[in-house]
Amino acid sequence: MRPRVEEVRIQGLGVIDEAVLELSPGFTVVTGETGAGKTMVVTGLGLLFGGRADPARVRPGADKTTIEGTLLVDPAGRAAQQVFDIGGEVEDGELIISRTVSAEGRSRAWLGGRTVPVGTLTYLAEELVAVHGQMDQQRLLQPGKQRAALDRYAGDELVKPLRAYEQSYKRHKQVGELLAELTTRARERAQEADVLRFGLGEIEKADPKAGEDAELKEEAERLSHADALRNAATTAHTALLGDPMSGPEAAQDAVSLVGTARSAVESVREFDPVLGGLAERLAEAGYLINDVATELAAYAESVEADPARLAAVQERRSVLTGLVRKYGADVAEVLDWARKSAARLTELDGDDDRIEELTREHDELTERLTEQAGELTRIRMGTAERFGEAVTEELTALAMPHARVSVEITKSPEFGPHGVDEVELRMAAHPAAPPLPLNKGASGGELSRVMLAIEVVFAGADPVPTFVFDEVDAGVGGKAAVEIGRRLAKLARTAQVIVVTHLPQVAAFADQHLVVEKASDGSIVRSGVVTLDREGRARELSRMLAGLEDSELGRAHAEELLSLAATAKAVV
Structure with a gap:
């Protein structure tokens, strides 16, 4: 089953208050x-398929614009699979897509x-719809877009070679930029290496050890206060054990005093267990004081004033x-800086080897790119001939039998992201005219037909199920308009075609005719969409032809157009 848009509901978009399009x-x-x-x-169809949201399009007085579309898709097809992949549902072959845009510019899809990013709708649209407005015509006049159009027409033949070229080009650009940095910044890198070598030399000469600074600080404090430390230890030792050189009149030391206290308590401990416990604690205190006194003596003996060592520290x-x-x-x-700097210096010192290696890789990539670009040019040259002939054939069917479209391919001296080919579409309006760029060789009406012809050619090479054209017939009238209608009807045999037009000759070829009606209530303008029957179509075509719905002459002409279109469609 070929996917198509079945129905679109529009609310609060521009002058449209509420409308339903049954397509x-x-x-x-x-x-x-x-x-x-x-x-x-x-615009609504564009929003439905991920187009840019413009809050200025929200109808004045409305909180938001809402677009809802019902699409018929094959449940086993690619579009349905994409929906299933994001957790969405397709019921009985119907896929519902919704999009809202608030007056503040917030957009949801x-x-x-399932709620999805707007980009998901854009990705889905690539498989389902091609929307072409007047701005799309202007974009196709840009050289980059013309190259992309030719590549699109080339199809699978170009896809793999182009992907290989793009990968090589990306690496070629990276290598070139790195080479340029290494060579143009050689002086700065040499200066950086000199600074690193000097710093590493200083550190290597000093040979610092982890934690050495804290250890030296402690030693310096001890050496600077050696006399005070020794005197303090000696005084404390004397207070605890006494001075053996002093006479009997000297004050008792701490050990003696604790011993006296212990003896006093020991003599009566048997009368009270509590006092016995205190006697044991006094014994422990005596032992502890003796130990501390011994260590103080040893410390005092170890502390020596050493001016030479202090100076060295x-x-x-x-x-x-x-x-x-x-x-x-x-x-x-400091040690961490030395480690990182040594690694950086190794990198800088290896620049010469790195430059040589990169230069060799750059040369190899240049040779590969030259071959790959040549392959792209060969494919594009063959595609350009087929593309030009196909568009020219379509122009013959669009009342431009003498026009000829060709594709000019010139080589750029530099590699580009898509090759070395510069592509330009040209048109000769008649056999004696030289091929000129489209914006110079075609009038407004001719340009519209050229664009339609290009889209028809694309439809045959890379078809999508639905085409939307916004006034593709701008600047066209008369016989050319009839031929455009005929060609669109032919395209509609293999695809769904939706066209906004101001030409009755084009409208007459439609299978279904929708008219946007405008109603004004004071300062408020509202529009809605109505599906026309045969009688309504005749009235609308009469209005488009003569400006009057009830003009007898206009109605007769409208009926004639509808009959001619029906006959032509039967032959298409």
């Missing part, structure tokens, strides 16, 4: 008076009942302080 599987036209909001129909601390001032907050950070 034909074949050729549907949308007409209406100027200002009625025909283009809003295309739903796909198969202070000198070493000065060296470490100099390193810390330059390379880190402490010795640990």
